Amino acid sequence: MSASSGAVVEAAEGVHFVGGAHVNWVILEEGEDLTLIDGGYPGDIDALEGSIRHIGHRPEDVRGILVTHAHVDHIGSLPRFTERYGTPVYMDGREVAHAAREYVQQVTPATILSQAWRPGVLSWTLHVLKVGGTSKEPVKALPFPREEGPLDLPGRPVPVSTPGHTSGHSCYHLPEAGAVVTGDTLVTGHAISRLEGPQPLPSIFHHDREAMLASLDAITGLDADLLLPGHGPLTRMPVAEAVDTARAMASRAW
Ligand SMILES: [Zn+2]
Secondary structure (H helix, E strand, O other): OEOOOEEEEEEEOOEEEEEOOOOEEEEEEEOOEEEEEOOOOHHHHHHHHHHHHHOOOOHHHEEEEEOOOOOHHHHOOHHHHHHHHOOOEEEOHHHHHHHOOOOOOOOOHHHHHOOOOOOOHHHHHHHHHHOOOOOOOOOOOEEOOOOOOOOOOOOOOEEEEOOOOOOOOEEEEEOOOOEEEEEOOOEOOOOOOOOOOOEOOOHHHOOOHHHHHHHHHHHHOOOOOEEEEOOOOOEEOOHHHHHHHHHHHOOOOO
């Protein structure tokens, strides 16, 4: 692990979980080829490329980039990355226009500042500003090439539609690894949350919190006991148990 690569952990065979400074991404490895799921803030581009090199690959090995949702902390580095390597980006069809910035479902600076009195919010905000968190740069993306089942990409990820956090949010099930990439539908921590373990993000981040909580139904039945969230540490726990915990935590999350 080094400052320029984030903390890279091989969570399961061919499944690399990367903890950036304030957001995570996942690299799936199948032989020479990779799939990237999410990419961090604009300022995470060096850490992103560093994490790929850390596992013995080149950025050119990425066959496709999947996105859980088009918030700047998950797609911010992708304009640079795709410009350099021409990698195709896929996401839920409903999220494509969001990534193009035809509309934005993201918390405003004014809303964040109204919460600046809460522990952790100010230092987190300063970090976000430093890594380009106010960028509105669009990302060109394509809808998933198929409606159901595993995608024809390294690691055979299966998109699971989980609208709420944003209208086109997706989780990704990795059946062979028994893992689920939960994005921001279920996290295990956040710089501005005092809670530990599976939880929903603070309310200000969700476009539609009720829909997000309802979407937990879509992942609770998955065969998985490894959670790879958008924020917080990777967590080994049956996904149904994690969903129950997150639902119970929902009343304590602000
Ligand atoms: Zn996020």
